[in-house]
Amino acid sequence: MKPSLPKGTRDFGPQQMLRxxxxxxxxxxxxxxxxxxxxxxxxxxxxxxxxxxxxxEGDKLLFKILNNGDYLAKADQSALQAxxxxxxxxxxxxxxxxxxxxxxxxxxxxxxxxxxxxPFKRYQIQAVWRADRPQRGRYQxxxxxxxxxxxxxxxxxxxxxxxLYDYVFDQIGLPVQIRINNRKLLYGLAEVCGITxxxxxxxxxxxxxxxxxxxxxxxxxxxxxxxxxxxxxVLSSIAPVENSDTxxxxxxxxxxxxQSETGLKGLAxxxxxxDYAGRTQMSNELIFDPTLARGLSYYTGCxxxxxxxxxxxxxxxxxxxxxxxxxxxxLKDVSGVGISFGAERIYDLMEEKxxxxxxxxxxxxxxxxxLDEESHKHAFELxxxxxxxxxxxxxxxxxxxxxxxxxxxxALKVPKVLIIGSExxxxxxxxxxxxxxxxxxxxxxIDVLMELFSKKEG
RNA sequence: GUGGGUAUAGCUCAGCUGGUUAGAGCACCAGAUUGUGGUUCUGGGGGUCGUCGGUUCAAAUCCGAUUACCCACCCCA
Numbered sequence: 001m002k003p004s005l006p007k008g009t010r011d012f013g014p015q016q017m018l019r020x021x022x023x024x025x026x027x028x029x030x031x032x033x034x035x036x037x038x039x040x041x042x043x044x045x046x047x048x049x050x051x052x053x054x055x056x057e058g059d060k061l062l063f064k065i066l067n068n069g070d071y072l073a074k075a076d077q078s079a080l081q082a083x084x085x086x087x088x089x090x091x092x093x094x095x096x097x098x099x100x101x102x103x104x105x106x107x108x109x110x111x112x113x114x115x116x117x118x119p120f121k122r123y124q125i126q127a128v129w130r131a132d133r134p135q136r137g138r139y140q141x142x143x144x145x146x147x148x149x150x151x152x153x154x155x156x157x158x159x160x161x162x163x164l165y166d167y168v169f170d171q172i173g174l175p176v177q178i179r180i181n182n183r184k185l186l187y188g189l190a191e192v193c194g195i196t197x198x199x200x201x202x203x204x205x206x207x208x209x210x211x212x213x214x215x216x217x218x219x220x221x222x223x224x225x226x227x228x229x230x231x232x233x234v235l236s237s238i239a240p241v242e243n244s245d246t247x248x249x250x251x252x253x254x255x256x257x258x259q260s261e262t263g264l265k266g267l268a269x270x271x272x273x274x275d276y277a278g279r280t281q282m283s284n285e286l287i288f289d290p291t292l293a294r295g296l297s298y299y300t301g302c303x304x305x306x307x308x309x310x311x312x313x314x315x316x317x318x319x320x321x322x323x324x325x326x327x328x329x330x331l332k333d334v335s336g337v338g339i340s341f342g343a344e345r346i347y348d349l350m351e352e353k354x355x356x357x358x359x360x361x362x363x364x365x366x367x368x369x370x371l372d373e374e375s376h377k378h379a380f381e382l383x384x385x386x387x388x389x390x391x392x393x394x395x396x397x398x399x400x401x402x403x404x405x406x407x408x409x410x411a412l413k414v415p416k417v418l419i420i421g422s423e424x425x426x427x428x429x430x431x432x433x434x435x436x437x438x439x440x441x442x443x444x445x446i447d448v449l450m451e452l453f454s455k456k457e458g
Numbered sequence: 459g460u461g462g463g464u465a466u467a468g469c470u471c472a473g474c475u476g477g478u479u480a481g482a483g484c485a486c487c488a489g490a491u492u493g494u495g496g497u498u499c500u501g502g503g504g505g506u507c508g509u510c511g512g513u514u515c516a517a518a519u520c521c522g523a524u525u526a527c528c529c530a531c532c533c534c535a
Contacts, residue, residue, distance in 0.1 A: 004526075004527085005527090007526080007527060007528085055533095057459090057533060057534090058533090060459080061533085061534090100535090132533080132534075133459090133529095133531095133532095134527090134528075134529090135528080135529055135530065135531095136528090136529070136530090137535085138534075139535090144535070295533090314535080340535080342535050343535090369493095369494090371493065401492085401493095402492095402493050402494055402495090403494065404495095405494090405495085406494050406495035406496090407494095407495055407496090409495065411495090417494090417495085419493075419494075421493065423493095431493090431494090433495090436496090438495090440494085
């Protein structure tokens with residue numbers, strides 16, 4: 001049998017994993033520093049938890065798990081006869097793979113509402129699965145990295161999440177632009193233009209601005225049943241005003257939305273977020289962007305998106321506030337706000353820009369090579385000392401030919417090799433070789449340790 | 459869900475309108491070099507040409523079906 005991989009899935013080899021772990025480590029550290037607590041939920045959920053949460057499209061993309069045992073005996077016989085897959089599904093599958101991290105999180109919050117201290121802040125880094133057709137940068141199994149707060153409508157959290165984005169991308173060494181808008185402001189715009197019945201259509205169209213340009217958006221809105229004049233008004237309103245700062249832009253919008261209560265509320269929220277954010281030190285820019293819409297989503301307040309400054313890649317993360325996340329599970333009026341990091345894209349960009357450090361945590365640091373039986377035993381003892389001193393190290397399983405062992409060390413990409421023969425064993429002065437420069441010198445075990453630890457810090 | 463592409467060595471791919479024994483680069487193994495990898499040179503191993511069927515004296519090559527993967531759109535991360 002020929003080994004193969006299901007479509008849209010990937011193996012992550014050792015070199016890739018070291019890099020992924022480095023990135024996830026930065027995220028984990030940042031989440032924890034900002035007071036978010038870790039959470040993991042099962043790979044599979046009851047189908048009843050998942051269906052109906054992602055729209056009709058989403059339901060089609062759910063991976064369903066076939067029931068165990070004689071599932072056909074318990075199947076809906078009439079649906080089976082009629083070859084009606086949709087009707088048959090609930091009777092042969094009661095579980096599915098998680099589609100995102102937000103819905104399982106909402107389920108968790110509702111189930112544990114009496115034990116949790118609100119506001120509850122959690123982060124979650126786990127794989128999710130979607131039965132989408134794969135394409136470039138899109139997989140059926142991929143990781144999401146989310147941080148959410150539920151149980152408070154304080155706008156402090158919006159500013160905090162912007163700060164979290166800033167902190168993470170600063171640590172990674174990737175300059176970004178953090179954009180913020182408010183769905184209420186967009187709703188106000190729809191009110192002013194008289195198209196509240198086409199609000200979702202409007203946001204979906206606006207979302208495509210950077211892809212299709214103003215003409216494309218105009219066309220899209222008209223196709224979706226928005227009158228041409230109203231569409232033109234929407235476009236002129238969100239068009240960038242040259243040489244104007246955030247303050248001036250917000251003032252401008254205040255005038256535009258003076259007849260819309262919702263719109264003004266959105267503006268006031270944005271002002272408050274900027275007030276909080278202004279009291280923090282940020283390395284990246286937080287800018288108001290009225291063209292940010294975030295499509296069909298369930299967001300109801302502030303929304304975010306992050307883009308790399310000098311790379312034309314899609315967004316590296318996004319998020320926002322949703323007023324009634326847990327309502328679907330019967331817990332009303334719990335406001336939440338959260339963000340997500342597009343780890344796969346961030347990874348690709350880091351690779352492209354060479355942002356991964358050369359010495360990654362977890363990488364083997366030293367490889368021991370022994371040349372005869374006696375020195376092999378000696379090396380084995382030495383190895384235990386090195387490991388207990390905190391050096392990630394290894395030894396070839398037998399005193400094979402030096403060439404063979406060197407070749408192995410090279411394949412492992414280990415930065416340094418320690419060669420031990422009878423002479424070295426007697427004197428305690430080992431041959432320490434740097435694999436990239438090829439330089440080699442004799443040194444005692446203390447020197448070896450000093451060399452490795454000084455390297456680690458630098 | 460709609461449309462397109464590809465399938466030949468472990469990997470990336472050549473192989474013209476059908477015609478001897480199916481090739482290259484990388485990788486692998488051995489030697490040049492009995493205490494030095496990565497670089498260089500020499501040699502070597504490795505393929506039912508995705509699967510099934512059809513056309514033909516003859517199919518990796520033409521035709522059909524099928525399976526798998528990839529790419530684009532929709533949507534999304």
